[in-house]
Amino acid sequence: MGSMSRIWTHHGLAALRNGIGLYMLNWRDSFGRRVLIFMAAGIERRLKDLGIILPALPQPGGNYLPARTVGPMVYLAGVISIRDGEVITGTAGAGRTIEEGYAAARACALIQLAVLTTHLGPLDKIKNIVTVNGYVNAIPGFPDSPKVINGASDLFVEIFGDAGRHARTAIGVPALPRNALVELQMTVEV
Secondary structure (H helix, E strand, C coil), rough: CCEEEEECCCCCCEEEEEECEEEEEECCCCCCCEEEEEEEEEEHHHHHCCCCCCCCCCCCCCCCEEEEEEEEEEEEEECEEEECECCCEEECCEEHHHHHHHHHHHHHHHHHHHHHHHHHHHHHHHCHHHEEEEEEEECCCCCCCCHHHHHHHHHHHHHHHHHCCCCEEEECCCCCCHHCCCEEEEECCC
């Protein structure tokens, strides 16, 4: 394992690589095959090391749940771009830049992590970020919605490592609630 240090725990093998704690679960599947899964450990510590503070949760804008767990999956409702209690508004390609959209997508991702913290407790329970659906309030024909939604995707990989890599949709839309610049919906595995 090269630069990886290892210690055995009563649950599996804990390891440290590039300053990110990893936890290896070791068991046999229903066919008797050995299964190894590496997942991040100490996500709250990772957030602290990155200087990231999760925001307060906004009030839901309707009659719905912010998150619902079904089996090992947690489905999160869409959240709009909010920073310091204010909606990040505007239209990409008409007064708002890719960089501003990127920051708005990152703000959405932080809100989703705050939702998950309220719903699950410690973020270490997350095995994988499965899907991210990003919507960008944009002019017709705006070609850079994927670059905007990278603000969320990059953050998830920065925090969760490989477990943060996900399937994704990034599309431009003509309007979002409260004229928000970005909305983000996602699914995680626990």
